[in-house]
Amino acid sequence: MHETALMAGVFDVIEKHTADLTVQRVTKVILVVGEMTNAMPDALEAVFTVFAHGTKVEGAELQIRMIPLTARCTECEWEGSIEQHVFICPHCSSLGLEIKSGRELYVESLEVE
């Protein structure tokens, strides 16, 4: 599953940040997920639980902040959200769209004890 690979990367980051022995456990993880990653929040949560099992992250609350896919047209300067992954400018039909947001996948914050 796609989300497993994404979550493996997330847990690498979490482990680096919680390697310190003063960190007993992680209570909350806020994850920023761009629409372009095609990750489903439900699947991410399920995979998160699996990865967290037996680690400092077990029992932590996972909060997912989805970032919509937006782009800017390099021809007419149109800016807006992209529906259905159709990369054609709705204003001038140009294919020269530049992705502005939606590729994100990172840990925004960690709460630890």
Ligand SMILES: [Zn+2]
């Ligand atoms: Zn355009």
